[in-house]
Amino acid sequence: MLSRLCSLALCSLALVPVAVPAHAGDMSSWSAPEGTAARLIAGGTQGEALLGGVEIRLPPGLKTYWRYPGDSGVPPHFDWSGSQNVEAVEVLWPAPARFDDGGSYSIGYKHDVVLPLRITPKDRAQPVELKLNLDFAVCGKICQPANAALDLALPPGGAGTPSAALAQALARVPRAAPLGEKGEPGIATAKLERSAETPSIRIIADVGNAATADLFVEGPNDDWALPLPVRETGPDGRTVFVLPVDGVPKGADIATAKLRFTLVDGDRAIQVDAPLSAH
Template structure:
């Protein structure tokens, strides 16, 4: 089965360099004085890891992309190789939105956004120097790639509190849940009841039954195990008994991969709440 091609129109073939100088403290300098810009921010510590974020500033009307950009666009790329005393950096993605690009759909953020970071030092008693080479895209009617070179020094055992923007971003990161789990939360908490493979004369599809509080606006995104997968965005169907159903055709599966056994990641966004479920499908 052939994967669908993603379309990405660039108004320039060259990356726009945005250089941010290093600062020891709560944040780095902005990578540009105005317009599109990025910076690193510190956010204290949690469970032995240092917390931080990549803050991206977008001019009105423009957007940037989620880790899985949908039919069009490219996701941000993070290069931490120049960092010192860093074992790992995990990007924690706030819940995204779907955008109609006229014949295709993309996934991302149409406002300033902070991407939270969980930084694991090699030596927790020593300072950390984050060095990030960030490639990302900023899009309106046309898209332009950008590059930001950022660095920030973090002190061991930082007890500072995250900024309001970072705290808000952390609160919007989808929490992990279990397929079909009972007691997923208080009233208004989203949940995924089933995710099943359906075979019909019109073809094979994945049918996901959810329970949400905002049926008209809730959205669902499905990712494969790696970047070779290019699953389409699900379509919403009218739900019954307080449930909303999402359906997507089985397309964009890499040659040789088996959708019936692969672990897929489902991100369900319901108003201000969101969950992630990592699970294989149930055959039917």
């Protein structure tokens, strides 16, 4: 993982560990008084689950990474093992953006970002104590790994209502959609083409803004490292994304594997989990 981060050749290896005391209420304290920092925030409930978020503060011009960081970078790593009365914590990733790093591309976020959480308590009648050991990376011209230890106590039934920042982040989480769904944004087809010398994946999408829409493709697990697609205009005016078959783990069959397609079209985004169809 660290080799990806240091591929930009300028890398500080000093971690920045910051421990934050336990905090009860709608949010924890920031992990640092200024500059890059993180905190936990509470946000009410969603069905049987509690809502919350990890808010990361970034100085101007810096970025941090999505769950799949692209050609270079390190995704955030969440360790919830110290939490009390927690069955599971799911990170709900807002739609990311692609960044040109000069010869390579990364995927992530610039400016401050909130990563929403869906928290499942073991016992809904008891309070929850979230303890997070967060490893993440912050990059400008120089990349630096960072660490924050965060703690937030939630009463039974959750605390507060989603802040404006959390509500906006939740609205940016891609909507689950089936392959072939009509409308914008939508992914009409995702095909494996073996006719060329190098096999490729060709995705036809319907989007509202063809000049800025973007697509990210992930494999079934972290062993996959599929390249970022190139955007083209199809013969019928539809948007086409093409990527070579590369970064597939040894022994894996891309023809049968279920892939994840995240299509971002302005303020709208969808996520499609589906296998490819043969061409």
